[in-house]
Amino acid sequence: MAVIPVERKPLTLVERTYLPQILGGLKTTLRHFVTPKQTMEYPEQRPAIPPGYRGVPVLVKDPHGREKCVSCQLCEFVCPPKAIRITPGEISADAPDAHVERAPREFDIDMLRCIYCGLCQEVCPEEAIFLQNQYSMSGYTRAEMINHKDRLYELGGTLPDQHFKWDKKKAAEVAGNAGH
Amino acid sequence: MIAPPKPDLITVNVDGREIAVPKGTNVIEAARLVGVDVPHYCYHPKLSVSGNCRMCLIEIGMPAVDPVSRTPFPVAASGMPRINWMPRPQIGCATNVAPGMHIRTNSPLIKDCREGVMEFLLINHPLDCPICDQAGECKLQEQSTGYGRGYSRFIEQKNVKPKRTPLGPRVTLDDERCILCSRCIRFCKEIVKDDVLGFTDRGSYSTLSCFPGRALANNYSLNTVDICPVGALTSTDFRFKMRVWFLKQTNSIDAESSVGANTVVWSREGVIYRITPRRNDEVNDTWLPDSARELYKAIHASDRLVAVKVNGTDSALEFAVGAATGLFRSSAGAIAVVGSGRSSVEEQFLTRKLADALEAPTHLVSRVGQGDEILISADRNPNVRGALVVGLIQALPKTRVAGDATPSSRLTNGDVGVAAPVRTGGLTELAAQIDAGRIKAVVSLGEDLAAAGLTATQLAKISIVYLGTHANATSAVAKVAVPTLTVFEKSGTFVNQQFRLQKFSRAVPGPVGATDDLVVLAKLVAAATGTKIADEIGPLWSVLATEVPALRTVTVANLPATGLLLDGTPWAVLPFAEGATLHYKPAAEPAAAGALKS
Numbered sequence: 001m002a003v004i005p006v007e008r009k010p011l012t013l014v015e016r017t018y019l020p021q022i023l024g025g026l027k028t029t030l031r032h033f034v035t036p037k038q039t040m041e042y043p044e045q046r047p048a049i050p051p052g053y054r055g056v057p058v059l060v061k062d063p064h065g066r067e068k069c070v071s072c073q074l075c076e077f078v079c080p081p082k083a084i085r086i087t088p089g090e091i092s093a094d095a096p097d098a099h100v101e102r103a104p105r106e107f108d109i110d111m112l113r114c115i116y117c118g119l120c121q122e123v124c125p126e127e128a129i130f131l132q133n134q135y136s137m138s139g140y141t142r143a144e145m146i147n148h149k150d151r152l153y154e155l156g157g158t159l160p161d162q163h164f165k166w167d168k169k170k171a172a173e174v175a176g177n178a179g180h
Numbered sequence: 181m182i183a184p185p186k187p188d189l190i191t192v193n194v195d196g197r198e199i200a201v202p203k204g205t206n207v208i209e210a211a212r213l214v215g216v217d218v219p220h221y222c223y224h225p226k227l228s229v230s231g232n233c234r235m236c237l238i239e240i241g242m243p244a245v246d247p248v249s250r251t252p253f254p255v256a257a258s259g260m261p262r263i264n265w266m267p268r269p270q271i272g273c274a275t276n277v278a279p280g281m282h283i284r285t286n287s288p289l290i291k292d293c294r295e296g297v298m299e300f301l302l303i304n305h306p307l308d309c310p311i312c313d314q315a316g317e318c319k320l321q322e323q324s325t326g327y328g329r330g331y332s333r334f335i336e337q338k339n340v341k342p343k344r345t346p347l348g349p350r351v352t353l354d355d356e357r358c359i360l361c362s363r364c365i366r367f368c369k370e371i372v373k374d375d376v377l378g379f380t381d382r383g384s385y386s387t388l389s390c391f392p393g394r395a396l397a398n399n400y401s402l403n404t405v406d407i408c409p410v411g412a413l414t415s416t417d418f419r420f421k422m423r424v425w426f427l428k429q430t431n432s433i434d435a436e437s438s439v440g441a442n443t444v445v446w447s448r449e450g451v452i453y454r455i456t457p458r459r460n461d462e463v464n465d466t467w468l469p470d471s472a473r474e475l476y477k478a479i480h481a482s483d484r485l486v487a488v489k490v491n492g493t494d495s496a497l498e499f500a501v502g503a504a505t506g507l508f509r510s511s512a513g514a515i516a517v518v519g520s521g522r523s524s525v526e527e528q529f530l531t532r533k534l535a536d537a538l539e540a541p542t543h544l545v546s547r548v549g550q551g552d553e554i555l556i557s558a559d560r561n562p563n564v565r566g567a568l569v570v571g572l573i574q575a576l577p578k579t580r581v582a583g584d585a586t587p588s589s590r591l592t593n594g595d596v597g598v599a600a601p602v603r604t605g606g607l608t609e610l611a612a613q614i615d616a617g618r619i620k621a622v623v624s625l626g627e628d629l630a631a632a633g634l635t636a637t638q639l640a641k642i643s644i645v646y647l648g649t650h651a652n653a654t655s656a657v658a659k660v661a662v663p664t665l666t667v668f669e670k671s672g673t674f675v676n677q678q679f680r681l682q683k684f685s686r687a688v689p690g691p692v693g694a695t696d697d698l699v700v701l702a703k704l705v706a707a708a709t710g711t712k713i714a715d716e717i718g719p720l721w722s723v724l725a726t727e728v729p730a731l732r733t734v735t736v737a738n739l740p741a742t743g744l745l746l747d748g749t750p751w752a753v754l755p756f757a758e759g760a761t762l763h764y765k766p767a768a769e770p771a772a773a774g775a776l777k778s
Contacts, residue, residue, distance in 0.1 A: 070310050070311045071420075072309075072310035072311065072315070072423070073422075073423045073426070074310070076426075077423070077425060077426070088420050088421065088422065088423075089420065090419065090420045093344065099343065100311070101311050101343070101344070101420070102310075102311040102420055125309070125310045126310055169306075172337060172338065172340055173340050173343075175337075175340070176340050177337075177339060177340055177385070
């Protein structure tokens, strides 16, 4: 391929002062001073989380403070990266929630494995696990990145739903078959 | 209970497909033979028919016949006979097939029937699936997927019943889930002959309960949990431990007695959670003793051996084999081998090889308890006949007399199994030879020589090479002790009391430090003979097939899941300890051969 030398046009006197270019640059800078900001001061300022956002999966309690999870292990089964690990346990017969019978003894979610797919929330028959707004997880060790049961409840808090499925069950148990 | 199949076959038509079935078969079993599933709850192939769940409704019809000539009416177009369908559905479990019978299991009427029955069964059934142990293997769950409505039209209050009633030491009852199929009641009455369960109250208030003052405490109580089609009867041991869909199933054999009941071991990530029966109509039907279901707990016992010991100090397998070889050399001609009726056929073969190489006499430890005439036989060794087949022993070990009993050993869990102690013995000859100074070293295949009758002074006179799973008096004094694997951690075969060769497979890996018995034995044989021998099941079986006459035509890879019956006639005259069990009758005159060779 032939090489074609192109003559560079010599600069004019105005161009050689560089002033038009500096002014043009200052104009852009000054415009950004007055237009709305696209960024935020991240750790101090947090973005508004849209509804349906899939953040860190957490466990929730019902408004009466009962842990909703009954350790059915469906989330453990459905979890694609096998991030969830549950050790099921039995609620002792003299506890106030004895009629629920099952509760997790241990509930671990490995956040290094979690892919935030939300299948655990979708499959949960007790509405006990939710992907909430928390999106920032950090830690210095791998062990720190595993959310244990107490941490999951701390993050999850209370779900203000009004089903009270198990309270109704207990009320029926107390009432017995008298209403028949 | 279904009568045993008779040779006379009759032809029936299930959903348009003709099949010849034995006379006396009911419709559910006939349909199963053509691959048609008739849903049912109360029917169980090994129990009597009660016909109370109404789930197996089917339509039946017979070919129309001319009332005068008694010949079938043909339909002109197709040439097929016209079928007179009965106007109402019938239950399949209590309907035996008749020649020429036509059965419809997929008609709109039957679908309506099943949906109606399901709706009634689910009226008072709690929505417990997330907390129910049966979830995943629940017939009600399965059928409600196929025939359920998906929502409930029942707006009244559901019945309330007791939720956690202990029926016995191992069974917990959740009455709300019970669908009143009465399988458990019939099982206790007909199979165990321990009639403790019954229904109280009427109608939808009917409640399963034990008779006052009684408990479901027999050694077969957990079978009621297996046959419960819903989650009403649950195992107290397995309750809330693990969901069944996580568990891997491995076929195994109950090693607690010579019945050799077929089992499935359920494990997850190297941990066994439960053991359930596997159907084998020739051995255990669909049953399993409770004691067999607890055997896996020995795996994680605190006295499990996990370190090779030479003279009481931790060592490695190579040094242990070296020390044993040195022992064999120093006491050549004065060695005895104590084989085990708990070893697999392959291990017993290698034990024989070792004894042949050392020119050592072989002994076998006998374990005799009391049989329960169902699935626990008097002979508590699972594989004494294997030792006979491979030639490890020629005659049965002598049992110790009653009254000379030692506490029952691990594999016959005293608190669960039959209460009578197991008499461990069979080493009287060995004891005499040790006393006479003719035996200086003993190789023991997992057998506790002290429990089998040797005294502490006799043990002190000999050097012991011990291959075993758990610590005991023998392993404590052994010169060389090598930890080996339990029946759940290795593969192999057993020969049960019917001379049925059955295989078991490895369910979980063994603990760190334990070595497969075959590997240790092969190393010992190689050290004693100087030639290598196979230490894996596959290659070893080609050696077995050439050297053991009874196994000439057997290949372990093609062994059926239900086992293979070997020819036991060469040993038929031996005085075996067993009485009758579920599918075994002892020979008529067992005492005739008392003098044989022993």
